[in-house]
Amino acid sequence: MQIKKTHRLTLCALIMALVLLPGMTTALHAAPKQQNIILATTTSTQDSGLLDVLLPLFEKKTGYFVKTIAVGSGQAMTMGKKGEADVLLVHSPAAEKTFIAEGNGINRRLVMHNDFIIVGPPGDPAGIKATRSSTAAFQKIAQAQALFISRGDNSGTHAKEKAIWKAAGINPETQKWFQQTGLGMGQTLNVAAEKKGYTLADRGTYLALKKNLGLDILNAGDALLLNIYSVIQVHPTKFKKINAEGAQAFSDFMVAPETQKIIGSFRVDKFGSPLFFPDAGKSEDALGK
Amino acid sequence: MDLILDGIIKALHLLVSLDREVLGITLLSLAVSGSATFVSLFLGISTGMAVALTEFPGRRFVVSLINTGMGLPPVVVGLFVSILLWRNGPFGFLEILYTPAAIVIAQAIIATPIVMGISLAAFQHLPKNLRLQILALGATRRQMLWILMKEAKLPLLAAVMAGFGGVISEVGASIMVGGNIKGYTRVLTTATVMETGKGNFDVAIALSVILMLLAFAINAFLTWIQQRQRPR
Numbered sequence: 001m002q003i004k005k006t007h008r009l010t011l012c013a014l015i016m017a018l019v020l021l022p023g024m025t026t027a028l029h030a031a032p033k034q035q036n037i038i039l040a041t042t043t044s045t046q047d048s049g050l051l052d053v054l055l056p057l058f059e060k061k062t063g064y065f066v067k068t069i070a071v072g073s074g075q076a077m078t079m080g081k082k083g084e085a086d087v088l089l090v091h092s093p094a095a096e097k098t099f100i101a102e103g104n105g106i107n108r109r110l111v112m113h114n115d116f117i118i119v120g121p122p123g124d125p126a127g128i129k130a131t132r133s134s135t136a137a138f139q140k141i142a143q144a145q146a147l148f149i150s151r152g153d154n155s156g157t158h159a160k161e162k163a164i165w166k167a168a169g170i171n172p173e174t175q176k177w178f179q180q181t182g183l184g185m186g187q188t189l190n191v192a193a194e195k196k197g198y199t200l201a202d203r204g205t206y207l208a209l210k211k212n213l214g215l216d217i218l219n220a221g222d223a224l225l226l227n228i229y230s231v232i233q234v235h236p237t238k239f240k241k242i243n244a245e246g247a248q249a250f251s252d253f254m255v256a257p258e259t260q261k262i263i264g265s266f267r268v269d270k271f272g273s274p275l276f277f278p279d280a281g282k283s284e285d286a287l288g289k
Numbered sequence: 290m291d292l293i294l295d296g297i298i299k300a301l302h303l304l305v306s307l308d309r310e311v312l313g314i315t316l317l318s319l320a321v322s323g324s325a326t327f328v329s330l331f332l333g334i335s336t337g338m339a340v341a342l343t344e345f346p347g348r349r350f351v352v353s354l355i356n357t358g359m360g361l362p363p364v365v366v367g368l369f370v371s372i373l374l375w376r377n378g379p380f381g382f383l384e385i386l387y388t389p390a391a392i393v394i395a396q397a398i399i400a401t402p403i404v405m406g407i408s409l410a411a412f413q414h415l416p417k418n419l420r421l422q423i424l425a426l427g428a429t430r431r432q433m434l435w436i437l438m439k440e441a442k443l444p445l446l447a448a449v450m451a452g453f454g455g456v457i458s459e460v461g462a463s464i465m466v467g468g469n470i471k472g473y474t475r476v477l478t479t480a481t482v483m484e485t486g487k488g489n490f491d492v493a494i495a496l497s498v499i500l501m502l503l504a505f506a507i508n509a510f511l512t513w514i515q516q517r518q519r520p521r
Contacts (some may be wrong), residue, residue: 038387047487052471067387069468070483084375186486209488210293241376 024224032154037246038067038074042156043184048204048275050187050266058253060118072155080104080232083239084266087247089254091202092156093284094163095268105232111254112263112276113228113287116144116160117190118219119197120146128198129218135168136220142170145177145196152180155162156227161200164224189213202227204275205254226287229276230257255280296494303495310472315499319507321389322457325396326404330399330451331419333404338434340405341412342420355409363395366470367462370395376465387468392476395462400452407451411444412437440509446515450508457504477503 010228045051046068069085071075076084079085081104089111090096099105117136118128126144128137141148150172150225151158164170172178179197181188185205192199193213208216236244253259260278267275279287303311340351373380374386374394385391423433427436438445458476467474471482477500484493 043486049487052368055471065473067468067470069387082375083377145421184486186488199399212488212490237378241381 005126011082019156025145028030029232033268034064035246036067037064037087037243037250038069038079038085039087039089039250040069040071040079041089042073042091043070043186044157044202044205045162045188046070047184048208048267050204050263053262053266054254055257057259061248062249063247068248072151072153073159074154074156078106082233083242086234087250088231090156090232090235091098091227091229092159093228093230096232099232103235103238105234106236107194107248108230109231109251109255110279110282110284110287111229111231112260112278113226114203114274114276115220116157116200116225116227117203117206117217118198118225119192119201119213119215120218121196122214122216124216124218125197126198131219132222134164134219134222136169136170138164140197141177141179142168142172142175145175147186147195148172148178149192149195149197149199150178150180151185151200152182153184155185157185157200159200160225160227162199167224180288185226189215205274207271211237228279228284230286292490293494295491297498300495300498311496311499313472314475314477314480315503317389317474318457318478318500319503321392321463321476322396322453323496324393325456326400326449326453327395328397329349329400329404330391330449333341333448333452334408334438337405338412338437341409342437352409353475355402355406358436361399361402363399363459364400364460364461365465367465370398370466377400379514387470387474389467389474391466392463392474396456397514398457398463400456403455404448404452408441408445411441413450413454414444415440428496445490450511453507453511454504455508457500487500510521511513 004224031148041051042140047070049066050136055068056066059066069079069194071079073090076088076090079091079097080099086159088105096108099224100108105214118134121126121170125147126141128140129237131137131140133279150161179195181191183191185201186209189201189206190213191197193215198218199215203220206213207216209232231251233244233251234248236247257280259279263276264274337355340355341350370391371378371386374383374391375381376384385394419440420433420437423436428436459477460482463469463474463476464479464482466502467476467479469475469479475483477496481493481496481500482488484496
């Protein structure tokens with residue numbers, strides 16, 4: 001009996017050690033200080049898988065460890081405003097300009113673009129397929145009082161959607177046919193698919209989810225639907241603890257010719273066309289023309 | 290239906306092929322939630338015992354607080370732990386936000402009231418005279434507490450299971466304080482959320498199946514200890 005008891009104790013201790021040790025070691029082996037860069041980014045760069053391709057290259061090249069926090073562009077900039085991130089990769093140009101103007105960030109550089117699309121049920125109850133512009137499409141949806149699913153989360157996509165509603169001269173916020181999810185792009189597309197509603201999406205996320213959705217692209221190509229991604233370094237002297245060198249290195253990496261080449265060829269094999277078009281060094285006004 | 294079947298096949302495939310990334314994620318989940326449960330056992334059982342065995346003014350209020358804490362929403366814990374651990378927050382100097390240690394802290398805060406509440410009830414349920422009897426037989430205070438813990442073994446192990454089950458399955462706090470960083474703070478639940486967002490439903494289902502298998506294995510082991518030799 002006594003022997004059995006000790007055995008049991010050893011067994012318990014062994015299991016405890018097995019459970020605890022990896023946790024302890026990972027906690028202790030955290031990358032050394034100032035080697036960490038916090039990258040706050042929009043969900044589409046992660047959900048499309050682009051960062052999974054780019055970050056290992058960057059880490060290998062520079063020795064930095066990138067902590068990617070994938071949130072909406074709005075939240076990413078809030079993190080930058082508080083000095084809780086070192087560098088941002090976002091797609092909300094108007095808000096980005098305010099962010100820089102308020103002295104929260106420096107060195108906004110164009111990285112790439114793709115486009116937003118208006119998707120909806122194949123039956124197209126509001127008949128937006130015939131419309132030319134995104135604003136006309138939104139007006140048709142409002143006229144038909146067809147269900148529209150909005151992100152409602154201050155993301156870059158949500159900011160774009162609000163800009164289109166404004167340009168269309170419609171305030172949808174109080175309407176019955178207008179619903180906000182407050183979720184990411186992938187989940188919002190799923191909601192739109194289930195409820196047979198319209199929504200505004202970035203092309204990358206839509207293509208990635210397309211096979212399970214049953215939603216069609218009904219309107220695209222308008223200049224207003226341009227989706228521009230930029231890299232911004234959080235102001236290095238406004239906050240203590242900012243890894244300014246790391247942020248600079250990441251920003252340089254994103255616009256470097258080799259990186260731009262990888263961005264341009266990303267997923268071409270899978271979708272037959274690029275998900276992102278590299279734009280380093282171009283002027284914003286020249287895009288989409 | 291095909292989707293679920295595909296997911297289960299994918300899970301088996303990932304398990305059999307010992308996919309390195311999935312293995313890493315699974316081990317991290319186990320390590321993080323195991324450590325958090327371990328911490329919560331110390332805090333929960335000791336405090337639960339202290340509150341159960343002593344009389345003091347406002348005791349009922351404290352008990353209500355503990356019982357409310359058993360339903361502490363993980364996102365609320367995640368939010369407050371994030372704010373405290375921010376670089377520019379009060380504990381920013383620790384520099385542990387977005388590390389596995391931060392997830393352990395958040396999960397320990399979630400699990401502690403669960404363990405505390407159940408052990409509190411367990412010790413209160415023991416016959417009142419038992420303590421007197423043990424002391425009368427000449428046991429020291431420490432021996433008495435040990436015997437009481439043994440007497441309450443069944444519910445205490447239930448507390449371990451509830452605590453562990455609460456944290457291994459939680460996602461709100463883990464994603465906020467851990468950040469779901471690939472190869473570093475990505476655990477089974479946060480990976481499932483991300484794969485769902487990516488539209489990789491088969492991988493998401495596979496991760497869920499692995500999570501449930503893991504939870505089952507741990508609970509089966511704890512149940513085995515609990516039921517091994519039934520007292521009396």
